[in-house]
Amino acid sequence: MGSQSIRAGEVAGGRYKLSESLGKGGMAQVWRAKDLKTGQDVAVKFLRPDSEDLRQLDTLHRRDELDTLRARFRREATLLEQLDHPGIPELYGHGSHQELPYMAMRLVPGVTLHKFLREHGPLTFSVAVAVAAQMAEALACAHTLPVVHRDLKPQNVMISDDGVVVLIDFGIAKPLGIGATQYTRHGSTLGSRGYQAPEQILERDTTARTDIYSFGCVCFELFADRAPFVVDGTMGLIEQHLHEDPLAPGLFAAGIPDAVDDLVLRMLAKDPGLRPSISEVQAVLGPLTPCVDSPEPRPRLPWDPTAPFRLPRERSVGRRLPVPAPPVSENEDEWLDASAVERVCDEARREIRSGKPRDAVRRLGELAYQAREEWGSRRPLVRQIWELAAEGSYLAGDCGAAVHFYQGAADDLVHGEGPQERADRAVLRLRLARCRLEFGEIESAIRAVDEAGHVAAGLPAPLAAWVEDVRRQVDANIAGRLTDPKLGHRPEA
Structure with a gap:
């Protein structure tokens, strides 16, 4: 880490001209800056290598802690790139200035x-x-x-x-x-x-x-x-x-x-x-x-x-706040009709088979939580809703929603430790890993493939073959990520 202090007038990344310090926290300092490309004011956040916490550590621990803080800083930039909401600052760019990592984001006056x-x-x-x-x-x-x-x-x-x-x-x-x-701060x-x-x-x-x-x-x-x-x-x-x-x-x-x-x-x-x-x-x-x-x-x-x-x-922020999902029925006190929900599931399956998830998949996403609340986590229909919502969301390109539904199904809706349940859970977690590849999380996908291999080794032949088939598909996706420079490999941090 460079020891030179940041000063007003410096230009980070050849683009962000620093004007005044807006404050500092335990591990970061934020500056107001002018984006020389767009002319707008932005906030530029720098990692601080001189915090009191770090100065109290010996050389070895200080180096390890700085590595952890750098990794967290990279991860924060990666996450902000993926989050698109007026209630979360947009990331405009990131890089290094005087060996200090920085990220430029929307200034919130x-x-x-x-x-x-x-x-x-x-x-x-x-x-x-x-x-x-x-x-x-x-x-x-x-x-x-x-x-x-x-x-x-x-x-x-x-x-x-x-x-x-x-x-x-x-x-x-x-x-x-x-x-x-997971990165845990020293002590x-x-x-x-x-x-x-x-x-x-x-x-x-x-x-x-x-x-x-x-x-x-x-x-x-x-x-x-x-x-x-x-x-x-x-x-x-x-x-x-x-x-x-x-x-x-x-x-x-x-x-x-x-x-x-x-x-x-x-x-x-x-x-x-x-x-x-x-x-x-x-x-x-x-x-x-x-x-x-x-x-x-x-x-x-x-x-x-x-x-x-x-x-x-009169909102000055360009993007709209999300509109809450419509109620599942005209009467808020009305219970879900299982037969009607099963028909929506059938239509969602047809949409998924056609490769064009539409209204039925969207509807299941809206029903998922109400169904789990009304019917509990052990009813098979609830699990069908979550799994179809997950698969449909993935096909529609909404990997964030797919991750959410796959993880919920794997963690909360598969009960028991019999061979079928272990196979079901392994497949759901492989599909979750497939979605996470879209966020560049290759290491976690590799671990999921390895874990599924251990599970498959202890299963009866038909179930093992099923898990291995899905495992090979995800493994092929990982190989594609590693070898295709257009897809890139963002290290997890």
Whole structure:
């Protein structure tokens, strides 16, 4: 790493002219810069080689830690390239300046949620739910890839001048899936104190439900104007996150609907399996957001997160926020009709056989969570829905959705350890690896192929032949990635 400090006036990558430092964190520094190609202002983030944490390490550990930080920085750039949502900064370019890795991204003029809460709390319910709903939309984009942020907190959320809520700092974000590489900081767990899920505190595997817990902590602050847990002299903060059940936010603030109280408490469940998915969070928050022509908050806010809902045409961000999926029936209380769902499955199979997935596949994607909630994870029809949605999404080119459905089917919908179940799980994970190849994750695909080979060796001949056939197909895809320079090989980091 170069030791020379970055100065205003320098041009990174021959394109980004630095103008002023916007601040620094533990491992990165962010500058405002002028994009000399487009003329627009951008944010340029540099990796810091001189942080206090690194200076405290001996030479060997410092070198190892720098390698880890470089790998995380590369991974953050790779993830931002794949995430396309107004609530996540676009990546414009990345490279090295004075031997320091950098990435240039959309500049978000505005205020952190941390500062917004400090200056304008307690928030009215309409303002709080506008922030929460926009956060949920951005997080849903990340989880669809799927990526877990791992450090959601008010300091990592911006409210732009036009009221758009933006998730920032994907520095410790991690792709989910088989074999995804994990980097752990020297002598620390990942995440921020007061927002870490119990599994993060205990240094266990993180999943999308880990983000849901941290998001639940943020939502609690939005609605209740206080954290779910505070140091009270009887039990430390970490112990409370591990062992104490929080009170409902509605006990600290008036006007909180019961549905929101219930949602936030479920988001803060100690067991990740009891937390709602991000789509469930959206389903609760979406109908509660302000509408077009809703009144402006009083007193007026310099950064108004209700504006994107009240004045959608005035959004300065070019891309639209996603429109929530339509309800599965006209009557929200109506239960799913199994016969009707089976007909949709039959039509989806025909679409997949034709190679042209369309309305039926899309419909199954919309039904997947409701079907699992109503019928449980052991009903064969639920698994059919998820697997068809996965295969159809892959054929349609939506590998992010396909990864999501394949992983859900493999992890939650295949029960038992008999030969058939082990074969089914191996094939689903191979197909998951096939999708992840589209994101350049060759190493994890290789590991999935190796694991499937071990599984096949212990199966009866017909099942082993099936697994081996799928395994050979994925292996051929990997070989194509490794030998075709047009496809490229992005190392996992």
